[in-house]
Amino acid sequence: MRTSAATVIVAAAMALLSLLSCSRTPDPVPLPRAYPRVEAYSDSTVTLSAAGVSFGVDAEARASSPRDGWTDIVYPRYAAAIHVSVVKPDSPEAMREAIDNRLERTDLNLAGRRADTEQFVNSAGFHCRLTVTSDPAPVPLQFIAVSPSGRLVSGAVAMTGPVEPADSVAPAIRELTSDIRTLLDTLSE
Numbered sequence: 001m002r003t004s005a006a007t008v009i010v011a012a013a014m015a016l017l018s019l020l021s022c023s024r025t026p027d028p029v030p031l032p033r034a035y036p037r038v039e040a041y042s043d044s045t046v047t048l049s050a051a052g053v054s055f056g057v058d059a060e061a062r063a064s065s066p067r068d069g070w071t072d073i074v075y076p077r078y079a080a081a082i083h084v085s086v087v088k089p090d091s092p093e094a095m096r097e098a099i100d101n102r103l104e105r106t107d108l109n110l111a112g113r114r115a116d117t118e119q120f121v122n123s124a125g126f127h128c129r130l131t132v133t134s135d136p137a138p139v140p141l142q143f144i145a146v147s148p149s150g151r152l153v154s155g156a157v158a159m160t161g162p163v164e165p166a167d168s169v170a171p172a173i174r175e176l177t178s179d180i181r182t183l184l185d186t187l188s189e
Contacts, residue, residue, distance in 0.1 A: 018102055020060065038077055040175055045182060048073075051086035053151055056186035058179050078172035079161025082141075082180065088151045095150060102144050102154045106131055109139040124188040126153070132177055140173050147189055155180075 045056035061082075062074040068121065073082040089095040102185040113135040120128050125148040133140050141157040157176050 005020060009088070040171075041075065041077070041179075045186070047186070050084060051088070052189055053086045053147065053153055054188050055084070055109070055153075057183060057184045058187075061179075064146070068089070075172075075176065077086050078176060080157055080159050080172060080176060082155055082176070082183070084153065084183070085153040087155050088149075093175055095146070095152065098152050099144065099146070102142075102152075106142045106144075107140060110137070113137055114183055120184075120188055122185050124148075126184070126187045127183040128187070130177075130180060132173075136169070139168065139175055141183060143180055145184055145187055147187070149189055153187060155183075 041058045041060045044059040046059045046063075047054050048057055048063055048071055049055075050065065050071045057063060057073050058075070061075070064072050064074070066072060069086045071086075073085040075081065075082065087098060089098050110131070110133055113133045115131050115133040117129060117131045118132075122128055122145075126145045126147040129143060131142045138159050139156050140159065141152075143154040143155050147153070157180070161169075
């Protein structure tokens with residue numbers, strides 16, 4: 001079978017154009033508009049105490065104790081704060097009521113959003129429960145922990161800035177989730 005000269009010339013021209021278009025790498029060009037990148041906090045921790053319970057928090061976060069048994073851990077770069085409360089109910093019934101109250105508060109804060117819940121026991125015997133929603137929410141992370149001696153540690157992350165679009169706050173939520181896991185893992189009496 002004979003190939004016409006025109007077909008050969010067209011095929012050669014296309015091959016040459018393909019080679020020329022792939023031979024150089026274009027310089028990267030930034031997008032005209034993008035979400036700002038949030039600088040992560042350090043991996044170092046400090047130990048805080050509240051009402052007989054100690055826990056580790058990020059060393060760069062700002063912590064305060066507005067009243068006995070309460071600790072606020074503020075993350076300005078993430079526009080978020082972790083609020084931690086420690087109580088020691090005086091009876092098993094009072095403990096059950098306090099836990100039920102926190103679980104109800106968790107459901108109300110979720111307002112029907114999808115959430116994942118992780119439960120575990122840390123090395124000091126605290127029974128921990130961490131609830132995380134990846135949907136846009138002003139309170140995306142909540143936790144409850146009960147110590148062997150009957151102390152109830154509970155808390156939540158409150159976002160103080162915009163929560164939408166979700167992908168713009170997702171890196172901060174991932175970092176805060178890691179910090180809360182550290183807090184729960186390091187709980188001790």
